[in-house]
Amino acid sequence: MVDIPARPYPYPLDPGHTALVVIDMQRDFIEPGGFGDSLGNDVSRLEAIIPATAALIALFREEGWPIIHTREAHMPDLSDCPPAKISRGKPGLRIGDTGAMGRILIAGEPGNQIVDALAPIAGEIVIDKPGKGMFYATGIHERLQDMGISHLVFAGVTTEVCVQTSMREANDRGYECLLIEDATESYFPQFKASAIEMIAAQGGIVGWVTPLSELQKTLA
Numbered sequence: 001m002v003d004i005p006a007r008p009y010p011y012p013l014d015p016g017h018t019a020l021v022v023i024d025m026q027r028d029f030i031e032p033g034g035f036g037d038s039l040g041n042d043v044s045r046l047e048a049i050i051p052a053t054a055a056l057i058a059l060f061r062e063e064g065w066p067i068i069h070t071r072e073a074h075m076p077d078l079s080d081c082p083p084a085k086i087s088r089g090k091p092g093l094r095i096g097d098t099g100a101m102g103r104i105l106i107a108g109e110p111g112n113q114i115v116d117a118l119a120p121i122a123g124e125i126v127i128d129k130p131g132k133g134m135f136y137a138t139g140i141h142e143r144l145q146d147m148g149i150s151h152l153v154f155a156g157v158t159t160e161v162c163v164q165t166s167m168r169e170a171n172d173r174g175y176e177c178l179l180i181e182d183a184t185e186s187y188f189p190q191f192k193a194s195a196i197e198m199i200a201a202q203g204g205i206v207g208w209v210t211p212l213s214e215l216q217k218t219l220a
């Protein structure tokens, strides 16, 4: 085990059994002109974490540790999207509707691709998830178990929705979870701050949080 300085106390990273999870760094959430932007969000907040997330991915690639990229994505016929999910959001701009980067949250559309700067490379796992959490209807738990993964390091967007949901799902399945706080972001700064506090509260009820620099320093 390698102790990473973190909150609420050092994170015991297990080098042979740790994977990175990068949540939903897809164009429709991050880029100007995408779905997030069209909902009136300030996407520059999310764009700003691309360099830290790229550095985190580079660190895992150097170590040769597994990387999982997720996308929030539905099938073109929306058969994997419950009506309750479709009915949310701005009238006239819902999942499956056509936005500036193709159909919103539909697999294969331009807006559903991971931003170029963080594009997966051969050998990395990419999962399309129909829910907010990465474990719902994806089969990823079984894959991680087969790979012997017990520790997950998290990055991506948005902190309080898909990142936190995935961490909570992972925590309930027994994974030791660490969130890299400068490689995650929300359209709402107060939600990011609250999500981070919730995760580390009560002795790490969901997991640990730390800045990228602590991971870089310890693994250098």
Ligand code: C5J
Pocket: 023, 024, 029, 072, 157, 158, 159, 161, 162, 163
């Ligand atoms: C994610 C969302 N990725 N906020 N989705 O957090 O709907």
